[in-house]
Amino acid sequence: MALRIEDYALIGDRQTTALVGKDGSIDWLCLPRFDSDACFAALLGTRDNGRWLIAPADPIKETSRRYRDDTLVLETDMHTDTGAVRLTDCMVPHPHDTTRMVRLVTGLSGSVEMRLELVFRFGFGRVVPWVRRMPGHEGIVAIAGPDMAVVWSDVPLEGQNQHTEARFTVEADQTVAFALEWLPSHRHVPKSFDPAHSVELATQKWQKWTQRAPVKGRWAEIVKRSLITLKALTHWETGGIVAAATCSLPEEIGGERNWDYRYCWLRDASFTLQALMNAGYRDEASAWRHWLDRAVAGSAADIQIMYGIAGERRLAEWRVDWLCGYENSRPVRVGNAAAEQRQLDVYGEMMNTLYQAHRGGLKHDQNSWELRCNLLDDLEKFWAAPDEGIWEVRGGRQQFVHSKVMAWVAFDRAIRSVEEFGYDGPAEHWRKIRQDIHDQVCAQGFDVSRNTFTQVYGSRTLDASLLLLAVVGFLPPDDPRIIGTVAAIERDLLQDGFVRRYDTDTGKDGLSGTEGVFLACSFWLVDNYALMGRKHDAETLFEKLIALRNDVGLFAEEYDTARQRQIGNFPQAFTHVALVNSAMRLSAMD
Ligand SMILES: OC[C@H]1O[C@H](O[C@H]2O[C@H](CO)[C@@H](O)[C@H](O)[C@H]2O)[C@H](O)[C@@H](O)[C@@H]1O
Numbered sequence: 005m006a007l008r009i010e011d012y013a014l015i016g017d018r019q020t021t022a023l024v025g026k027d028g029s030i031d032w033l034c035l036p037r038f039d040s041d042a043c044f045a046a047l048l049g050t051r052d053n054g055r056w057l058i059a060p061a062d063p064i065k066e067t068s069r070r071y072r073d074d075t076l077v078l079e080t081d082m083h084t085d086t087g088a089v090r091l092t093d094c095m096v097p098h099p100h101d102t103t104r105m106v107r108l109v110t111g112l113s114g115s116v117e118m119r120l121e122l123v124f125r126f127g128f129g130r131v132v133p134w135v136r137r138m139p140g141h142e143g144i145v146a147i148a149g150p151d152m153a154v155v156w157s158d159v160p161l162e163g164q165n166q167h168t169e170a171r172f173t174v175e176a177d178q179t180v181a182f183a184l185e186w187l188p189s190h191r192h193v194p195k196s197f198d199p200a201h202s203v204e205l206a207t208q209k210w211q212k213w214t215q216r217a218p219v220k221g222r223w224a225e226i227v228k229r230s231l232i233t234l235k236a237l238t239h240w241e242t243g244g245i246v247a248a249a250t251c252s253l254p255e256e257i258g259g260e261r262n263w264d265y266r267y268c269w270l271r272d273a274s275f276t277l278q279a280l281m282n283a284g285y286r287d288e289a290s291a292w293r294h295w296l297d298r299a300v301a302g303s304a305a306d307i308q309i310m311y312g313i314a315g316e317r318r319l320a321e322w323r324v325d326w327l328c329g330y331e332n333s334r335p336v337r338v339g340n341a342a343a344e345q346r347q348l349d350v351y352g353e354m355m356n357t358l359y360q361a362h363r364g365g366l367k368h369d370q371n372s373w374e375l376r377c378n379l380l381d382d383l384e385k386f387w388a389a390p391d392e393g394i395w396e397v398r399g400g401r402q403q404f405v406h407s408k409v410m411a412w413v414a415f416d417r418a419i420r421s422v423e424e425f426g427y428d429g430p431a432e433h434w435r436k437i438r439q440d441i442h443d444q445v446c447a448q449g450f451d452v453s454r455n456t457f458t459q460v461y462g463s464r465t466l467d468a469s470l471l472l473l474a475v476v477g478f479l480p481p482d483d484p485r486i487i488g489t490v491a492a493i494e495r496d497l498l499q500d501g502f503v504r505r506y507d508t509d510t511g512k513d514g515l516s517g518t519e520g521v522f523l524a525c526s527f528w529l530v531d532n533y534a535l536m537g538r539k540h541d542a543e544t545l546f547e548k549l550i551a552l553r554n555d556v557g558l559f560a561e562e563y564d565t566a567r568q569r570q571i572g573n574f575p576q577a578f579t580h581v582a583l584v585n586s587a588m589r590l591s592a593m594d
Pocket residue numbers: 247263264265269271272340341342394395396397398578
């Protein structure tokens with residue numbers, strides 16, 4: 005069985021990622037890209053669906069782990085009765101269409117007998133490869149269909165029952181190295197590379213990136229970890245930003261709310277970029293604008309709310325019926341049908357992000373601006389129509405208040421771009437639409453009797469996305485309607501002090517079961533407290549939230565307060581973005 009979600013740590017090369025368990029097992033690895041088939045899928049199944057374990061053969065008495073400072077190089081120390089070892093895991097930045105991973109076992113004290121178990125199962129845990137010994141080296145070559153994985157080893161490897169095993173002993177100060185390289189199976193077996201040197205290279209690369217924008221303030225270390233995580237989810241070549249490293253980690257243990265997040269949502273990517281820019285990373289904005297321009301190129305009417313990493317449009321959703329799911333949470337879904345939804349908010353998020361980027365110095369690009377103007381022409385036609393909203397409900401389109409507010413943001417940022425940067429555009433016309441949207445939201449999306457904005461027009465239900473109204477500037481934070489909305493959310497949507505997205509039992513989302521508290525929304529409540537000058541409340545909630553991070557600073561999408569464990573895809577950009585923004589807002593109040 006897979007470990008608790010928080011017992012995993014992330015490694016990656018900005019092309020793909022892997023999850024390394026506290027027990028030394030890599031239970032998730034997609035090759036060669038974030039969204040490719042997994043060759044280690046034990047996370048969503050069993051060890052027979054693929055994994056790579058390196059661990060002491062004797063019982064482990066104590067484990068501690070950390071990333072090397074300012075990097076994505078993971079060190080896991082394991083102590084047994086006979087001694088202690090350090091497992092160093094990382095992927096090596098490598099600017100070609102191959103992936104390299106290194107695992108080093110270093111003796112810290114005594115003498116430790118180790119066990120290795122390597123099970124390749126390509127095609128999401130199903131395809132058993134042909135495995136042969138590597139000529140002239142200790143190691144193996146595993147081939148199946150388009151995939152070839154080569155593993156070099158300092159110790160002899162043995163084939164056993166369709167997997168590979170090894171036993172070896174590590175003495176203090178001794179290092180035993182393993183290296184993996186993936187490449188297309190039609191290529192030649194590559195030359196080996198120096199594992200220890202590669203770890204140093206990975207360390208230097210990450211440190212160089214982190215030091216480009218030194219983070220200050222009380223929560224600097226926490227913020228840095230989140231920024232590194234966000235960068236790790238950004239494809240080095242296309243500039244596409246994926247929402248999370250995994251698919252189908254459940255929003256309810258044993259439930260059906262399992263989705264594939266290894267794609268680029270315009271919303272999540274916009275948020276991610278804003279966090280990176282706020283922290284001082286400006287080049288990323290330009291790379292993403294290029295990605296966006298390519299992804300949405302063509303008719304503005306055909307824009308999607310999400311794309312593949314290189315801008316692919318078909319993300320067909322299917323069920324992996326041979327995987328039993330994380331703790332039996334089924335179905336395991338790959339692909340995401342939300343790609344075909346209408347979500348009005350993405351227009352606002354895109355326009356806002358690019359407006360902020362231009363304020364931060366991003367150069368004007370006439371084609372890109374014209375594309376945005378075309379998008380607004382289109383939005384003008386259907387901003388008043390229902391949509392699936394920020395939460396991508398599967399129970400049918402509705403008149404979501406947050407969607408309308410973000411349509412308001414889209415026109416607002418376009419007007420500001422004309423006013424502040426002198427871009428060409430029908431500002432007067434846009435001003436009228438902006439006002440129409442504002443009037444409609446205030447008339448139909450506000451419940452006077454309860455003094456709160458509502459989830460959809462004319463309803464009594466609430467929605468945590470309303471916490472964004474003041475953040476985006478739709479109304480000032482001291483407006484009585486905003487104060488009333490925050491009070492209503494505190495009353496109706498708090499669970500053990502954290503924020504739920506909405507009431508799942510209304511059936512409006514079209515799904516069975518329920519879900520945990522949504523961590524990003526909880527950070528948005530911190531932001532509202534801060535905007536309202538409720539500094540103490542903001543800091544108290546922020547501290548409570550960051551206490552939920554795992555031991556290496558990572559967050560999933562949600563938290564199950566009853567079971568006291570992280571749930572949902574992991575690590576998730578949304579949550580880390582929200583953390584960065586709240587931390588910066590609070591630091592600015594010091
Ligand atoms: O809750 C149902 C939906 O859940 C997923 O969407 C969520 O994750 C997205 C990526 O982080 C985020 O943009 C969205 O706001 C979240 O609700 C899933 O991807 C959807 O298919 C599903 O309908």
